[in-house]
Structure formats: C-alpha cells, structure tokens
Amino acid sequence: MNTKTTTVLGIDPGLDRTGWAILTKDARSVLSLVACGLLHTEAGQELPVRLEYIYTELQKILQTYQPDEVAMEQNYFLKRAQTMANTVMTRGVIILACQQAGKQITFYPPRRVKMMICGTGTADKKQVQRMVQLTLHLDKIINPDDTADAAAIGICHLKTAPLNNMMNVKAAFLEKLKAAQAQIKKK
Numbered sequence: 001m002n003t004k005t006t007t008v009l010g011i012d013p014g015l016d017r018t019g020w021a022i023l024t025k026d027a028r029s030v031l032s033l034v035a036c037g038l039l040h041t042e043a044g045q046e047l048p049v050r051l052e053y054i055y056t057e058l059q060k061i062l063q064t065y066q067p068d069e070v071a072m073e074q075n076y077f078l079k080r081a082q083t084m085a086n087t088v089m090t091r092g093v094i095i096l097a098c099q100q101a102g103k104q105i106t107f108y109p110p111r112r113v114k115m116m117i118c119g120t121g122t123a124d125k126k127q128v129q130r131m132v133q134l135t136l137h138l139d140k141i142i143n144p145d146d147t148a149d150a151a152a153i154g155i156c157h158l159k160t161a162p163l164n165n166m167m168n169v170k171a172a173f174l175e176k177l178k179a180a181q182a183q184i185k186k187k
Contacts (some may be wrong), residue, residue, distance in 0.1 A: 007034070008055040008161075009103075011058075012146050013094055014098025015017040015086040016041060019146030020052055022065045023136075031158055033136045034065065036147045047086070055093040062101040070098050071157035073149065074107040110158050113149075116156040128152050 005026045012019035021036035039057050043051035072094065075087060098105050111121035117131045129141045129148040135155055142148040 005070065006158065007065065007067045008069045008071055008154045009061065009065065010150040010152070010183065011070065011072040011094060012149035012153060013072060013087060013091045014146065015024070015047075015050060015054075015090045016043065017144070017146045018058075018090065018094070019033050019144070019148070019150035020058070020061060021142075021147060021151035021154050022061070022067060023151060023158060025158040031136055031155060033138065033142075033151060035139055036142060036151055038144060038147050050088060050094045055097050058094055058097040059101070062097060062103065067103065069157065069161065070103045070105045071153045071161075072105050072107055073113065073153055074109045106161065107155055108153055113152050113156045116159060117152045125149075 005024050007022060007024050010021045010023060018039040019036070020039065022034040024032045024034055026032070031183060039054050041053055045053075057186045064174070075084070075091070080185065084133040095105060117123070117135065118127050123131075125145040125148075129143075129145060132138075132148050132151045132155065133141045142151055
C-alpha cells in the first residue's frame with residue numbers, strides 16, 4: 001500500500017484570470033484542498049507586466065507548497081485570436097516557472113476533466129463547482145469558477161495519474177520486450 005501523500009498544483013490558465021489549487025491525496029486516497037486562489041491581472045496593464053506578475057506569483061506558489069506534480073488545462077477552441085495569443089503566452093510563463101522548479105506538467109482537455117468530475121464532458125461551470133465541492137467535502141462552493149476549475153483539474157490528475165503511470169510503465173516494458181525478442185531472432 002502506498003503510504004505517501006501526493007500533492008498536486010492544478011492550474012486553469014488565463015491572462016486575465018489564472019485559477020490555481022493545491023490538492024493532496026493521502027495513503028487512503030482521500031482528496032483534500034490545501035489552498036486555492038486566483039491570479040488576476042488588470043486589462044489596462046501592459047502585457048509584459050501581466051505575464052511577469054503571473055510568473056512571479058506562480059513561482060511563489062511552487063516554492064510555498066512544493067507540489068509533487070502539476071496539472072494544467074489543455075487549450076481547446078478559443079473564439080478570438082487575441083485571447084488565444086494571450087492565453088498561449090500565459091501558458092508559456094506557467095510552463096517556464098514549473099520547468100525552473102523542476103515540475104513536469106500533465107495537460108488535461110476540459111472535456112476529460114468535466115467527464116471525470118461530473119460524468120459528462122458537457123457539464124457547465126456550476127455543475128463543476130458543485131461536484132468539486134462534494135468531492136472535496138467542502139462547506140461551500142469554490143469561487144470564482146476559474147479557481148474551481150483549477151481544483152477540478154487537480155482532482156482529475158490525482159484520480160487518473162496512477163493509472164496513466166501504470167499504463168506508461170507497461171508500454172515501456174512491452175517496447176523493451178519487443179526489442180529483446182528482435183535481438184534474439186537476429187542471433
């Protein structure tokens with residue numbers, strides 16, 4: 001049995017609002033919310049200032065909570081090119097901060113997160129917020145929704161990462177076995 005507590009940082013990236021949540025899973029697979037918040041930048045600020053703020057604050061979060069793993073929402077369809085460009089740049093500074101902290105990031109599409117949390121990939125924001133509240137046994141719903149989304153991403157990761165790791169180990173073993181069999185056939 002695993003006796004280690006796993007800590008994950010869930011991130012819902014956005015230039016205006018980046019939600020974050022620190023969650024843990026203990027040896028009994030009990031999920032808990034440690035901390036969460038929102039990194040908000042003002043629309044009137046210059047882009048480099050906004051990106052620097054997100055980067056600096058994320059570094060502080062990584063240093064303070066020392067997560068074992070990081071999970072971030074994967075971009076999907078964005079309607080406006082400017083919004084997409086800003087989100088991509090925001091993701092870039094987040095990835096840089098995590099890289100500098102030695103943390104690998106696992107990316108999850110929004111539909112997969114919603115499916116894991118709510119049982120449907122088309123759940124709305126309120127459904128996600130309510131299911132995060134129930135899953136983490138919280139007294140009230142996490143607000144704003146960007147922060148609840150970050151918690152949902154963390155929950156999705158904590159529930160699926162062990163299986164994904166096992167599948168990756170098995171796939172690597174099968175590749176090595178296949179290579180060894182090919183070597184034996186050559187002899």
